[in-house]
Amino acid sequence: xxxxxxxxxxxxxxxxxxxxxxxxxxxxxxxxxxxxxxxxxxxxxxxxxxxxxxxxxxxxxxxxxxxxxxxxxxxxxxxxxxxxxxxxxxxxxxxxxxxxxxxxxxxxxxxxxxxxxxxxxxxxxxxxxxxxxxxxxxxxxxxxxxxxxxxxxxx
Numbered sequence: 001x002x003x004x005x006x007x008x009x010x011x012x013x014x015x016x017x018x019x020x021x022x023x024x025x026x027x028x029x030x031x032x033x034x035x036x037x038x039x040x041x042x043x044x045x046x047x048x049x050x051x052x053x054x055x056x057x058x059x060x061x062x063x064x065x066x067x068x069x070x071x072x073x074x075x076x077x078x079x080x081x082x083x084x085x086x087x088x089x090x091x092x093x094x095x096x097x098x099x100x101x102x103x104x105x106x107x108x109x110x111x112x113x114x115x116x117x118x119x120x121x122x123x124x125x126x127x128x129x130x131x132x133x134x135x136x137x138x139x140x141x142x143x144x145x146x147x148x149x150x151x152x153x154x155x
Contacts, residue, residue, distance in 0.1 A: 004112025005062065008088040010077040010095055014102025019068035019075045022047045025055045028098045029064060033057055035090040038064075038081060061086055075099055080111070 018024040026045045033040045039060035047053050055066040061081040068075045079091050092106050 002114050002117045003110040004114075005080060005082040005110075006084075006086075006088055007109045007111050008077075008079040008091060009107045009109070010075075010079075010092060010104065011106070012075045012077075012095060012099055012101035012104045013073060015068070015073050015075050015099040017070070019073070019099055020047075020051055020053060020070035022053050022055075024098070025053045025066055025068065028094060029055050029057050029066060031098070032077075032079070032091040032094040033059065033064060035094050036079065036081070036086045036088055037090075038086050064091075073102075075101070 022045045026043065029043060029045070030040065040057055041060055042058040043055070044057075045053065045055040051070045053066070053068045053070075057064040059081065061083060064077065064079045066075065066077045075095070077091070077095060079088055081088065088108060089106070092104070095101075096104055
């Protein structure tokens with residue numbers, strides 16, 4: 001085993017009003033946990049005034065957190081799991097379907113990379129960009145394509 005876990009970070013802009021509803025955030029967290037194949041141990045969801053919702057799920061495999069900024073129609077989620085038994089990318093579709101963002105990006109990081117392993121093979125920022133019609137050739141898409149083809153990022 002070359003790494004101990006994976007972390008998926010979801011960024012969503014132009015979300016619907018459900019991101020300010022604690023019951024909706026709770027439902028989506030439960031659906032996302034189920035979709036990735038994780039085990040939910042505890043769940044806490046809090047509404048802030050005048051706006052915003054934060055949800056945190058303790059998983060047997062680690063955690064899932066959600067934070068919303070309704071005044072910006074923005075939501076972020078962080079899914080971290082230990083081991084290699086979960087399907088993190090399945091959470092992307094759950095968040096997309098429920099909150100209907102105009103633009104969404106997801107970044108996957110390998111965590112706990114074993115010292116001395118072949119980092120060139122393992123250290124990859126996996127970018128899953130859900131491209132909107134307005135941005136078919138974004139800079140991030142170009143960088144990701146270059147990285148996945150074995151190239152380097154020029155600065």
